[in-house]
Amino acid sequence: MNIAYPYTLEPQSDGGFLVQFVDVEEAFTEGDDEEQASFNAAEVLTGVLAVRLERGEDIPIPSPADGRPVAYPDVGVQAAVLIDFARHGRPLSELARAMGTSWPAAQRLTRPGNPTIKQLERAAAALGKRLVISLE
Template identity: 40%
Template sequence: MKTYAYAATFEPTEKEGGFTVTFADVPEAITEGDDMADARAMAADALGVILLTYLEMGRALPEPTAGETMIAPEPEIAMKIAVIETFREAGISRSELARRIGKDEKEARRLLDPDVITKLPMLVSALRAMGKRLVIGLEAA
């Protein structure tokens, strides 16, 4: 099961209680927060933005290495990443994806656009059309 979670390193900042967050596997994702909760939220956001940027640039996502603190993008971003990555791995055209999900090519183009928000049912439908199944998990924050 793929989660798009990457090991994060939290280092205290000069500001009392603040943290800088970096990812060894995703060096472009650097952020900070005023406290641990804020740093974790900012890290999830930064990671999601960079992973989508990698896909937009045609780069493969890095393989995550295990670490003490794993951070994943927000669920809606992780789902968008999953659809785009699965589409690339499937080796099909946008027209073929559109046919499989019963939509026109314009809908498929929006579905694969990292900057366009897509509703959960459409993401699930696209993944299913490409032989994948969305699994939702729960873990402690």
């Protein structure tokens, strides 16, 4: 699954661009030009998704881009979101048992952070998935 969230980019009458995310209402920002708006979009998306993860709130599945620009959250947030999506509502205790680890260790994988590749591989295998890394 690709964690690319589409956003709209609207030129403003006084200059600059307004960024609003299609799937994450509270995530919006701006930039003086398209490049800065794109950078700021990734930053705000990372922050909003991290807060949702910390609070245990639902994370929306990204809509198709349909020609709109997209932003990616940072890798720590992407990893936590992917684990959250792959769990399909299954309890963390089930993931911990399948990984042969503790509940707190499994919980850390669902929070923004810096999991190791080995941890992500084990979690993916426990969820019946495989880890694939890509550069965009």
